[in-house]
Amino acid sequence: MFVSLNWLRNYVDIENITPEELAEKITKTGIEVEGIEYIADQSSNVVVGFVNECEKHPNADKLNLCQVDVGDEVLQIICGAPNIAQGQKVAVAKPGAVLPGNFKIKKAKLRGVESNGMICSLQELGIEEKYVPKDVAEGIFVFPEESEVGVNALQLLNLDDAILELGLTPNRSDALSMLGVAYEVSAILDVPIRLPEEGVETGTEKASDYVSIKVEDPDLNPYYGAFVVKDIQIGPSPLWIRNYLMAAGIRPINNVVDITNYVLLEYGQPLHAFDFDQFGSKEIVVRRAHDGEKMITLDDEERTLKSDHLVITNGQQPTALAGVMGGANSEVSDQTTTVLLEAAYFAPSAVRTSSKDHGLRSESSTRFEKGVDPNRVKRAGLRAAQLLTKYANGTLLSGIVEFDQLDKSEVEVNIQTNKINNRLGTEISKETIADILRKLNFNYDQDGDDFTIHVPTRRQDITIFEDMIEEVARIYGYDNLPYTLPQGASQAGGLTNQQQLKRNVKNYFESAGLMEAITYSLTTKQRANLLISPEIKSKAEVPVALAMPMSEEHSTLRLSILPEMLDSLAYNIARKQPNLGYYEVGTVFVSEQKIVTEQPEEKLRATGAVTGEWISHPWQQEKRVVDFFLVKGIVEGLFRKLNLSVEYKQVKIDGMHPGRTAQIYLQERPIGFLGQVHPKLQKDYDLKDTYVFDIDLDYIFELHDIEPSFLKIPRYPSISRDIALVVKEEVYAGAIQSTIEEAGGSLVKEVQVFDVYQGEHLAKGTKSIAFNILYLDPEKTLKDEEVEKSYQAILSAVQDVHQAELRG
Amino acid sequence: MKERLKELQLEALERVEKASTLSDLQDIRVAYLGKKGPITEVLRGMGKLSQEERPIIGELANKVREGIANELDVKKAKLEAKELDKKLEQETIDITLPGRPVQVGGPHLLTSIVQEIEDLFIGMGFEIREGPEVETDYYNFEALNLPKGHPARDMQDSFYITEDLLLRTHTSPVQARTMGEYKGSQPVKMICPGKVYRRDTDDATHSHQFTQVEGLYVDKDVRMSDLKGVLNSFAKQLFGEDREIRLRPSFFPFTEPSVEMDISCKVCNGKGCSVCKRTGWIEILGGGMVHPRVLELAGYDPKVYNGFAFGMGPERIAMLKYGVDDIRHFYANDVRFLKQYHKAE
Structure with a gap:
């Protein structure tokens, strides 16, 4: 809403305050002034x-x-x-x-x-x-x-004006009118308000001889007033009306249209002028449109109507889409001599539906949608009729033809001085409250500390006690409220175990050298089907899609963080940043339904991707390009940190390298995967070799106990033994390790691979793997014989199971 | 004999003095203190001396011997230290060469801001709650006093999945869910950070996905001045003690009275500049006293309980605090952007 201060001066005295001071006061009292514009800032002479x-x-x-x-x-x-x-x-x-x-x-x-x-x-x-x-x-x-x-x-030309741009919140539709703003300024500055006169002389002919009204759906149209103005001379409206309209951002057209717009801005009541001779009958019928009924609106668009849309008709055809836009057939033109002026109350819901369905938002519809002041509808009609007689040479016929079932009563709200103070934390006296009500121009009855307020109908936003608290508080001044701290019993705030764990996991990844990324949850339909971890894929029928996406780019909820993360890698590579390591902790959206009707399950995942050189510009050593074992090392570190042991199994996943992908199992349950992105997909994204991981955090959090329990520090020394085995190429180190752990018995504390060799010193098709075995007895000093016994057991087991031979 | 001993001592000490290597010292030790050395020789000739003279000369000979041995030890230590110095000198490396690189990661700026906010409110006794990003229409709107057809639903056009499911447009549904969980019988003091979504075209100031942190305190006898006190203390800790705050009346369907909070502009110190649009103030959060209808819907009797709620956008706070000029930076994951905010804490 644009408020011309020169226009506003007609209703309230603002001579002693600068536009800036006024704007500041209005803002602090509840309506944000978003800007002050001086049209002719620099013009002079x-x-x-x-x-x-x-x-x-x-x-x-x-x-x-x-x-x-x-x-x-x-x-x-x-x-x-x-x-x-x-x-x-x-x-x-x-x-x-x-x-x-x-x-x-x-x-x-x-x-x-x-x-x-x-x-x-x-x-x-x-x-x-x-x-x-x-x-x-x-x-x-x-x-x-x-x-x-x-x-x-x-x-x-009113160009010495200052114009305030009000940013109105939806509740303050009362300030969508100059009178509403005047009431507000009157309350803020404590100055009296001067209301316009609506008095008008009428001719001798009766309006009821010209027109009748029938309203079929009073719920949607509880008031319809028709004014007939004859002998109209169409021409430009007076300069001051044109000036005010331009200041408010409305283009002047002719006196009749300008006057309806002027009153709309002044009273906040939309009006419509029909050319009576083109209206097509003497009967106004307000009804719901028939499904499929058509009409051409003022903007020359043909509109197809539904029964949700309220229309004004001449008994046959629609002549206006109620509260939104008039029809082309009855538009006021230069030839118009008799005007049929409509002042009506249309239900907000009806106007909202029409306006939304036809994509038509007008000065009228925005006001009807929020609910106009029931006590101003007829007065606005009279005001317009008065201006038409004055500035368009018209003659108002006697008697307003109206349909009236409109509730114009005032809401009553009770407030008590002590209750107000308890809620605000203040000590405002009843006298101060009474004074605030006077400034607001609210009628009230007072009984000691208790007030019964008759809320004026212009303030449709005030219906309950809390609304009145705000009125009192804002006029009293939010600045004047004290600063206090809650007096309720204090509790210790804090993170839950899971929240703490989530932070720990993130800290771990960061200390392992990864940077946190945050990507979009919405991706393309195609990407939403990529790189999904098997345990997710087996549950999710299809990715969850938006009903009406704004673009294909953000149309579908992710089942994996990876597709968008790879996009972030590509984004950086295109900007000459080729060495990257990212992680993200975020949710994916899993629905087991083919047609989604229930909330999808939101699964927390820890996902990462690395590409390029991991260590660049070393001067002492070879630079290190990322590989499978770098990512595996990061993942292993996480589980070590969480004190959980997992297993890795070879797996094939869409979008992943078939020979370089491992599925991760925690207590027999699949919880994610790691490996290299399929070279074809890498190419699609324009990436060099890229290694990724994707892990279920929910299950980990479920198993993990955050309180570390104390383990005795061993008092006895451990003994370490190495064993180098020659096996066939295809035997997995992990399998041998399991055999060693199993066969070695309870004294085996830890088994680690420390060397893998394949080459000239070994037979073709074989490789050597060397393990370090750590023995420990927490209760006593180990004896050589015990270690030797276990070692022999291991040796015979690996020979049996893996046909391994001790490397000579 | 006395003279001979003293002569030997002088002679030996002089040679020790002149010695420059450890092997020189060894030679001297052998020459003077060895079994074939002159002192031993002197002692051997003691048989010719009188009874009285013998102990005197003996003592003297031992003293001379010890004196030389001492000097030899001292000199040896000196020479050893010198030799070590020389060896270490030769081990000198170029300490200006770079160290072996260690990869260092770090948090996203939004995570840092959210954690800072979380920690400030934890300090004031708030707990942290989370909730689903795909919400029901009921929790996202209706439970928050936004029934179907409410004009304020226009304010936040949403991504719907079905008629009843949508991507949450704010984290307020978590408030309704938490109150529901507490069943109207105990105080609630929580904040809920999380991702939210709105139908906006991405540009410098809009993002279809962004972050919100909302807070809620419900108890008996909560006052609006408490809201002012809590937000004041929060804002000063986050933005600095020298910032001023002010509250302005505003409107949200889930609070009444409603407020918007501004802090004084850091750039111009409240004088007015382009950052604060010449007002001297920058809006950072919205809030208010929980609407009685919201309490009622969540099972709290508004006659017994009341409370306050507030919400803020970490992106906006980060933009104000660090001068980030485009909201899309938060989601592009440009490493050059991310690295700027990896604080060494």
Whole structure:
């Protein structure tokens, strides 16, 4: 809502306050002023001039040489506007004037002839093109004949105005009108409000002879008032109305349309003017549209209607989409002589549906949608009728034809002084509360500390006690509330075990050299099907998709963080950042339903990806390119940190390298995978070798006990033995290790691979794997014989199971 | 004999003094203190001396011997130290060469901000709650006093999955869920950080996915001045003691009265600049007293309980605190951006 302060002055006294101070006060009291605009900020020295003479420029076809009387002198000015003519009153920028855009007017010679100033268009004076009336959009502005020569043209055009841009919250639709803003300013500044008069003389003919009203659905249209104004002369509206409309951001059209718009802005009540002679009947019927019924609206669009849409009809065809837009068939034109003026209350829900279905948001619909003041509907109609008789030469027929089932009663809210203070933490006296109510212009009954407030119908947002607390608090001033701390029993805040674990896991990945990434949860349909961990894939029928995505790019909820993470890698590589290591802890969305009707399960995953060089620019050693074992090392570290032991099994997963992917098992349950991205997919993303992991955190958190229990530090020394075995190439180290652990008995504390060899010293198709075995007896000193016995058992087991031979 | 001994001592000490290597010292030791050395020789000739003279000369000979041995030891230590110095000198390396690189990761800026907020509220006795990102229409809207057809639903156009399921548009549903869990019988003091989603086209100031942290305190006799006190203490800890705060009335369907909180602009110190749009203030969060309808829907009797709630956007806070100029930076994962905020804490 744009509020012209010059317009506002008609209702409240704001002479003693600057626009900035006023804006600050309004903002602090609850309506945010988002900006202050001075239209003619820099303009000065612009006056009304009378064009005494206007001849063709001797040396230029398109220019005119004018003699312009500006009151105290006559200036010779050259003007290029096509609509300039002798006898016009125009805006003249005299030498020394500064127009918007810091455009300085000086004496000049144009094609050899002196020019002492400029005749201005509205655009040149600072009005935005879209608000300039169409008839003067291509040329200079012409003042009405009665305008006085030599007076300040900017003042006459209201360009000395300051305009406040209000950012209204949905509850404050009362401030969608100049009167509403005036009430607000009256309360804030504690100044009286002056309301407009609606008195109007009527003719002798009766309106009821011209029109009747039938409302079929009173719930959707509880009030419909019809005013008939005859003998209308269509023409421009008075300059002040045009000025106010332009300031408010509405383009002036003609007196009838301008007056309905003016009253809409003044009262917040949308009105509609029909051309009575084109209306098509003497009967107004308000009804729901028939399904499939068609009408052409003012913007020349054909609209197909549904029964949810409320229409005004002439008994046959729709003539307006109620509260949203009029019909083309009954539009006011230059030939209109009788106006049928509608002032109605349409239910917010009905207007919202029409406006939404047809993608039409208008000044009218936004106000109806929020609920207009029931007590202002008829008054706004009268105000418009009054202006039509005054400024369009109309005659109002006697008697308003109306349908009225509108509830105009005021809501009552009770407040108690002590309750207000208990809620606010204040000590406001009952006198202060009474004074606040007076400033707000609210009627009330007082009984000691108790007040019964009769909330004016303009304030539809106030219905309960809490609403009144806010009213009292905001006028009292939020700044004046004290700072206190809660007085309830204090509790210790903190993280839950899982939250702490989540932080620990993230810290681990960071200390392992990975950077945290945050990617979008919404991805493409195609990507949502990529790189899904087997235990997720077996549950999720299909990825969960949005009903109406804004773009294919963000249309589907992820089942894996990886596809978007790989995209982040590609993004960086394209920017010459080739060495990357990322992790993300986030949810994926698993639904077991084919057609989703229930909330999907949200699974917490820890996901990572590395590509490029892990260690770049070493001067002592080979640079290290990422590989499978780097990622596995990171994953193993996580489980060591969490004190959980997992197993790895070879697996094939869509999008992953078939020979370089391992599935991770925790207590026999699959909890994720790690490995290399399939070279084909790497190519699709434009990535070099990229290794990834994706792990179920929910299950880990379920198993993990965050409190470490104390384990005795062993008092006896351990004994370490190495064993190097030659086996066939295809035997897995993990399998041998399991055999060793099993066969070695309880004294085996730890088994670790420390060397793998394949090459010239071994038979083709074989490899050697060397293990270090650590023996420990926590209860006593180990004996050599015990170790030897276990060692022999291990040896015979690996020979049996893996046909392993001791390496000579 | 006395003279001979003293002569030997002088002679030996002089040679020790002049010695420059450990082997020189060894030679001296052998020459003077060895079995064939002159002192031993002197002692051997003691048989010729008188009874009285013998102990005197004996003592003297021992003293001389000890004196030389001492000097030899001292000198040896000196020479050894010198030799070590020389050896270490030769071991000098170029300490300006870089160390062996260790990969260092770090948290995302949003995580750092959210954790900072979490820790501040934990310090004030709040717990942290989380909830689903795919919400039901009931928890996302209706439980928060936003019935179907409510005009304020326009404020946050949403990503629907079905008529009843959507990506949550705020983390407030977690508040409703937590109150529901506590069944209207105990105080609630929680914050809920998380991802939220709105139908916005991504640009410098809009993102279809972003982060929110909301807070809720429900108890008996909660006052609006408590909200002011808690938010003031939070804002000063997060933004600095020298920031001023102010509350303005606002509107949210789930609170009444509602507030918006501004902090004084850091760039211009409240004088007005382009960052604060010449107002001197920057809006950082919204909140208010929990609407009685919200309490009622969650099973809390608004006659007994009341409370306050607030919500803020970590992206916006990060943008203000660190001058990040485009919200898309938070989701592009550009390593050059991420690395800037890996604090060495």
